[in-house]
Amino acid sequence: MNRAYLVLYPLTVIVNLLPFIPMSMKGILGIIFIIITSMKVNYKNGLIIATLWIVFGFINYTLDINVDYRIPKATMILGSGLYYFIAYYLGKSTESLRRKNKQLKGEIQKRENIENELKKKLTMIQSLMNTIPSPIFFKNLDYRYMGCNPAFEKALGVKEGDLIGKTSYDINDRKSADLLYSMDIQLLESGGEQVYETTIKFADGSLRNIIFNKGIFADEKGNPLGIVGVMTDITDKKQREVLRQKVVEKKREIDEILEHDKMKTEFFSNISHELRTPLNVILGSIQLIDQYITDEAYDKSQDKVKKGTVIMRQNCYRLLRLVNNLIDVSKIDASAFEINLRNCNIVTIVEEITLSVSSYIENRGISLVFDTDIEEKVIPCDDEKIERIMLNLLSNAVKFTPTGGSIFVSIHDRGNSLCINVRDTGIGIPLEKQGEIFERFCQVTDLFSRQHEGSGIGLNLVKNLVEMHGGTITVTSKLGKGTTFTISLPTTTLVEEAMEHKSFEEQHCIERISIEFSDIYSPRQIIS
Numbered sequence: 001m002n003r004a005y006l007v008l009y010p011l012t013v014i015v016n017l018l019p020f021i022p023m024s025m026k027g028i029l030g031i032i033f034i035i036i037t038s039m040k041v042n043y044k045n046g047l048i049i050a051t052l053w054i055v056f057g058f059i060n061y062t063l064d065i066n067v068d069y070r071i072p073k074a075t076m077i078l079g080s081g082l083y084y085f086i087a088y089y090l091g092k093s094t095e096s097l098r099r100k101n102k103q104l105k106g107e108i109q110k111r112e113n114i115e116n117e118l119k120k121k122l123t124m125i126q127s128l129m130n131t132i133p134s135p136i137f138f139k140n141l142d143y144r145y146m147g148c149n150p151a152f153e154k155a156l157g158v159k160e161g162d163l164i165g166k167t168s169y170d171i172n173d174r175k176s177a178d179l180l181y182s183m184d185i186q187l188l189e190s191g192g193e194q195v196y197e198t199t200i201k202f203a204d205g206s207l208r209n210i211i212f213n214k215g216i217f218a219d220e221k222g223n224p225l226g227i228v229g230v231m232t233d234i235t236d237k238k239q240r241e242v243l244r245q246k247v248v249e250k251k252r253e254i255d256e257i258l259e260h261d262k263m264k265t266e267f268f269s270n271i272s273h274e275l276r277t278p279l280n281v282i283l284g285s286i287q288l289i290d291q292y293i294t295d296e297a298y299d300k301s302q303d304k305v306k307k308g309t310v311i312m313r314q315n316c317y318r319l320l321r322l323v324n325n326l327i328d329v330s331k332i333d334a335s336a337f338e339i340n341l342r343n344c345n346i347v348t349i350v351e352e353i354t355l356s357v358s359s360y361i362e363n364r365g366i367s368l369v370f371d372t373d374i375e376e377k378v379i380p381c382d383d384e385k386i387e388r389i390m391l392n393l394l395s396n397a398v399k400f401t402p403t404g405g406s407i408f409v410s411i412h413d414r415g416n417s418l419c420i421n422v423r424d425t426g427i428g429i430p431l432e433k434q435g436e437i438f439e440r441f442c443q444v445t446d447l448f449s450r451q452h453e454g455s456g457i458g459l460n461l462v463k464n465l466v467e468m469h470g471g472t473i474t475v476t477s478k479l480g481k482g483t484t485f486t487i488s489l490p491t492t493t494l495v496e497e498a499m500e501h502k503s504f505e506e507q508h509c510i511e512r513i514s515i516e517f518s519d520i521y522s523p524r525q526i527i528s
Helices: 003-017 023-040 043-063 073-131 150-156 174-190 235-294 298-333 346-356 358-362 383-399 458-468 506-516
Strands: 136-140 145-148 193-201 207-218 224-233 342-345 367-372 378-381 406-413 417-424 472-478 482-490
Touching: 003 023, 003 043, 023 043, 023 073, 043 073, 136 150, 150 224, 174 193, 174 207, 174 224, 207 235, 235 298, 298 458, 342 346, 346 358, 346 367, 346 378, 346 383, 346 406, 346 417, 358 367, 358 383, 378 383, 378 482, 383 406, 383 417, 383 458, 383 482, 458 472
Parallel strands: 367 406
Antiparallel strands: 136 145, 136 224, 193 207, 207 224, 342 378, 406 417, 417 482, 472 482
16 A cells, blocks of 8 residues: 555545535545545545545535535435445556556566567677677578678678678679579478588689588577578688598508518519529539539539539529510510410310429429310410410419429309419418519518519519400418419400411420429439
């Protein structure tokens, strides 16, 4: 209750007790007092004031205190009812209005609080946007810009005030604008989020690699209002990635060069060994022959002289084999190596080569088995190069197969291709070396611990010869179990030539076999 209006109570009593105030004036004042009390305090106090005025009114009227007019008692009763009606109606209405006003003030205060919070958040978001180094932009449903952050202004060279209302076509080149516009349409049609990469020309004229992350912002009911996007410049990142890849590539090249250099060093060491060993043997044999010749019992030393010439011949073959391989490798590198393809029966060629070395192999206590599932297969090949391939693979098999082991040569027809397998039961090849076995200068065993001769270019030459025939060669091996070399050759024949097969000349064949098997010593060839 407002205490200021309590003064109406004593005023009501005073006014009604003053004899010089006319009764009509008292009636008007009573209505005014009732209205003020009902509206400013409450309807209950209004009813009390109304009751006081009615009571004093009846007293004045009954005692005839300054009564300036006469009315029937029924009218006075109706007037009293009017007092009560005014007090109750105005009081209740005022209280209802007061409650509604209070609620309205609460709602207004709540809205003001929300607006203040929104302003704080907007200020925070704006500050955050201003500090984010990535360009940020907003577009409405008509694909026109609504705003941006300073990073966007700097990147595209346009102020936010000038940007508002413009489209991508106003600030980008035609090609970029077409892409941005089509992606905006796609985003609004499909909803969700959108990520894509493109190039954008910046204000400084540079083309930058940009990733766009875009989404739709909506009202509280979920209705789309526009598009918000963030541009992430990945140009430097891509350049770093390109640089990193170049560094990795350069490192790989350096590693390859170092590895190649290491292999060349080992190769030249091998070559030195390959040259020195037969030369030493030849020199030693010559010295022995000189001694036998000067010996008085020369006639008795002829067998030893013959053995010496055999050893010298074998070591000359070793040198010739090494020189031939080096010459062929040089020709291949210079793209000057040629093969003469003719339609030949490959089965006969491989079989004759295999049988021609059987005595060499069996003399070392190794069995040799030849098998084929076809008797004839005509393919385009160079029979001399096929002979070179087979002799090289067979000499390798003999070199790494101990006494009591076996070597198997087989031919299988695969329709569009022909497979030639050379399998042995030798020492095998370590798994880590199988991927390098066909590389030039590669040695399966270490230079200073190896027990077998070789320069490390034979299998590389074989691989090149096979590939010149349009074929492939692969190796499978288990350490301690043996090794299998598989040659696959195409079977399409040459249309313009009829099949031709040239038989091996026995003496020439023996010489080629002697050359290829020259680094495989027989105990019976060592001079005692």
